[in-house]
Amino acid sequence: MTRGPTWFNITSLVAGFSFLYLPILLLVIYSFNESRLVTVWGGFSTKWYASLLQNDQLLDAAWVTLRVAFASATLATIIGTIAALVLVRSGRFVGRSLFSGMIFAPLVMPEVILGLSLLLLFVAMDYSRGFWTVMLAHTTFASCYVAVVVQSRLVGFDKSIEEAAEDLGCPPVKTFFLITLPIILPGVIAGWMLAFTLSLDDLVIASFTTGPGATTLPMKIYSQVRLGVTPEINAVCTILVVLVTMGVIAASIATKRQQVQKERDERAAFGAEG
Amino acid sequence: MAKKSIGPVRRAYSPWDDPEKAPFIEFRNVTKKFGDFTAVNNLSLKIYEREFFALLGGSGCGKTTLMRMLAGFETPTSGQIFLDGQDLAGIPPFKRPSNMMFQSYALFPHMSVEKNIAFGLKQDKLPASEVDARVAEMLRLTKLEQFAKRRPHQLSGGQRQRVALARSLAKRPKVLLLDEPLGALDRKLREETQFELMNIQEELKMTFLIVTHDQEEAMTVADRIAVMDKGELVQVATPAEIYEAPNSKFVADFIGDINLIEANVIEKSDDGTRLRSVADNFSIDSDQVTDAAVGDRVWYAIRPEKVRIAQGRREKGVPNRIDGVVWDIAYLGDMSIIHSKVGDDDGDTLRATFANVSRMVENPITWDDEVVMSFDRDAGVILKG
Numbered sequence: 001m002t003r004g005p006t007w008f009n010i011t012s013l014v015a016g017f018s019f020l021y022l023p024i025l026l027l028v029i030y031s032f033n034e035s036r037l038v039t040v041w042g043g044f045s046t047k048w049y050a051s052l053l054q055n056d057q058l059l060d061a062a063w064v065t066l067r068v069a070f071a072s073a074t075l076a077t078i079i080g081t082i083a084a085l086v087l088v089r090s091g092r093f094v095g096r097s098l099f100s101g102m103i104f105a106p107l108v109m110p111e112v113i114l115g116l117s118l119l120l121l122f123v124a125m126d127y128s129r130g131f132w133t134v135m136l137a138h139t140t141f142a143s144c145y146v147a148v149v150v151q152s153r154l155v156g157f158d159k160s161i162e163e164a165a166e167d168l169g170c171p172p173v174k175t176f177f178l179i180t181l182p183i184i185l186p187g188v189i190a191g192w193m194l195a196f197t198l199s200l201d202d203l204v205i206a207s208f209t210t211g212p213g214a215t216t217l218p219m220k221i222y223s224q225v226r227l228g229v230t231p232e233i234n235a236v237c238t239i240l241v242v243l244v245t246m247g248v249i250a251a252s253i254a255t256k257r258q259q260v261q262k263e264r265d266e267r268a269a270f271g272a273e274g
Numbered sequence: 275m276a277k278k279s280i281g282p283v284r285r286a287y288s289p290w291d292d293p294e295k296a297p298f299i300e301f302r303n304v305t306k307k308f309g310d311f312t313a314v315n316n317l318s319l320k321i322y323e324r325e326f327f328a329l330l331g332g333s334g335c336g337k338t339t340l341m342r343m344l345a346g347f348e349t350p351t352s353g354q355i356f357l358d359g360q361d362l363a364g365i366p367p368f369k370r371p372s373n374m375m376f377q378s379y380a381l382f383p384h385m386s387v388e389k390n391i392a393f394g395l396k397q398d399k400l401p402a403s404e405v406d407a408r409v410a411e412m413l414r415l416t417k418l419e420q421f422a423k424r425r426p427h428q429l430s431g432g433q434r435q436r437v438a439l440a441r442s443l444a445k446r447p448k449v450l451l452l453d454e455p456l457g458a459l460d461r462k463l464r465e466e467t468q469f470e471l472m473n474i475q476e477e478l479k480m481t482f483l484i485v486t487h488d489q490e491e492a493m494t495v496a497d498r499i500a501v502m503d504k505g506e507l508v509q510v511a512t513p514a515e516i517y518e519a520p521n522s523k524f525v526a527d528f529i530g531d532i533n534l535i536e537a538n539v540i541e542k543s544d545d546g547t548r549l550r551s552v553a554d555n556f557s558i559d560s561d562q563v564t565d566a567a568v569g570d571r572v573w574y575a576i577r578p579e580k581v582r583i584a585q586g587r588r589e590k591g592v593p594n595r596i597d598g599v600v601w602d603i604a605y606l607g608d609m610s611i612i613h614s615k616v617g618d619d620d621g622d623t624l625r626a627t628f629a630n631v632s633r634m635v636e637n638p639i640t641w642d643d644e645v646v647m648s649f650d651r652d653a654g655v656i657l658k659g
Binding site: 168264 | 369445
């Protein structure tokens, strides 16, 4: 029995999504505003995107952000994948459940605390803050997200596939790169994209851990907004929204494919005669 | 128990009867413990070259652990394993000269059929031309030529099983280990594949070691069977010996259908033993010379197909004649299994098979018929305990 959507359902849906996306939509619309005043519509124009290209400060900040995101996502993917492998594979060892719980902790830890503690650490180490400290700080929390994503892929992994490779004469390390990694690759890629997106839009932790010469884009935008919103900011935010949306879509496609692949593997392992 | 010939041996090849022959695989006092649980208990076993050997037992009997120790995935707690004269201790799985076909097939999902088969050969760094030739040979042997480019998920269960077999055979291992290889196939396909396996084994002249819980499968494919229980070998013998001369109540009960009659030894002589049923008032005359003493409690085990059954009370002067009343009939098409009660409700129930050689019988054996059962003096075995 099927029912059409009731008026109540449609209204809730529209209200809910408006609540979520109307502000972003407004931001995108006003980025094409001719007028210099952010709140007054003065006709369609792309001139703020053009002037953005002249704004070296913003471009520098964007370049720093991209470098930080790329480096921290890559490092976090390596660390997170190793952590996931150990937690899923190594069987029981003392403190296993403590460790797997601690993997999740930074996911729920307030960013302010994470940022402050990292700042204190870098100060205590007497390490000059800048690009590297931001990158390390982002790696720290992103590796937890990667570990969680990769772990879900590894749980359904048939261990005998690796045993088969070793049985056929392949040493364990080579087995990891030839067999295990290709099979869990969708999860690893999804983890990388998640880490990249998280680093791209982080403000709090970056503000705590950065130093001179390493201002990220979210920090730059935040500091400019305090002096008054310009349509240029709207333009740069629109570009960010597009980037992040693309990242999320790509990650969800990878996850979806991973799911399909996983089902296929399960059918491959326990398949009925067809 | 005295050894005697029991039917023709399937193949004239029987190296286990030759005490001079060196074993190809030898387990010497092997024990494997997982924590407090003893999976394999001080087990010694010799397997010979070109043998098709089956490890048979219920789940948790240690058969898979034994095979995984040979492949190198488990390390024995104590004892030694030899393969072709070489002590396998400390040799990792990827350096052992055996290959294994896994129960889940464990195919590489991201590789095509031919890449799966070629994987082991590439690890040996064989030249490409030889890899191609060997893959082609394996595809032909397992009739997979037209599926060479497919991925495992595009194959049926039976085809995947053949890919797994081809992959494990490609390196021509000294011994092929088969872990419940046909478990996931349906009955008809399983029977076909059993014969295919036997043909491949004879063609390649390799040593096969199969682990199975399916006694029919073990009987069909193997030259010799080791029946395992609780980490120990109960009996190691040819299928015919295991079936016709089980050495214990466990083996008799585990393999096929059998009547077990509890009886006392009442008379012993050089050419036989006389038993009397505990529950009923009939005696059994056997030509077996047992080492049980007069008065001992034993089991008399006899296969249903060795029991002749006829209506009425006609047969006179035959040995081992037992009167009964038909209590239940299982009609299986090719034959019927007739359960007859001897004596009252607490008495023995004897099963006899009746081959349905005629399509229609005018006066078939039916419920509550009075029947007479009989069997020859050498039809059953006396088992202690």
